[in-house]
Amino acid sequence: MLYFDTSALLPYYRTESDSDVIQSLLAAQNTPVLISQLAQVEFASALARWVRMGELSEPQANLVEHAFHEDLVSERFLVQPVEMAHFERALHWLANRNTALRTLDVLQLACAERPNTILVTLDTVMRASANYLGLRTYRFTSE
Numbered sequence: 001m002l003y004f005d006t007s008a009l010l011p012y013y014r015t016e017s018d019s020d021v022i023q024s025l026l027a028a029q030n031t032p033v034l035i036s037q038l039a040q041v042e043f044a045s046a047l048a049r050w051v052r053m054g055e056l057s058e059p060q061a062n063l064v065e066h067a068f069h070e071d072l073v074s075e076r077f078l079v080q081p082v083e084m085a086h087f088e089r090a091l092h093w094l095a096n097r098n099t100a101l102r103t104l105d106v107l108q109l110a111c112a113e114r115p116n117t118i119l120v121t122l123d124t125v126m127r128a129s130a131n132y133l134g135l136r137t138y139r140f141t142s143e
Contacts, residue, residue, distance in 0.1 A: 006042040007122040036111040086110040099129040
């Protein structure tokens with residue numbers, strides 16, 4: 001099962017350099033992709049930032065928000081709750097001081113740490129940290 005962090009989720013809804021590869025990857029899935037509640041919050045934060053910065057108009061942001069909501073309802077994505085165990089795991093990893101992870105990123109990794117799950121991220125620091133911590137990560141063909 002694939003787990004998308006926010007960096008992999010956003011290019012599906014807005015044209016970015018990696019949008020094509022993300023769209024192809026999602027189109028190839030026969031089962032829903034996991035995301036966390038945290039990704040939902042970060043998604044809303046990105047939309048708000050894009051509107052503030054003039055990168056999207058309010059009507060455009062509403063369309064993106066609606067498309068994301070429809071994908072949640074249709075179960076293209078399954079939302080994983082962020083639980084106390086995720087916070088504990090994140091704290092453990094941060095306490096070791098072996099990665100450059102920040103709070104929200106380490107929580108994403110804690111949510112992605114599941115049996116038979118592959119993390120899909122476009123963030124190179126996140127990928128390197130995930131590999132260091134023993135998580136499986138998706139390898140894009142251009143890598």
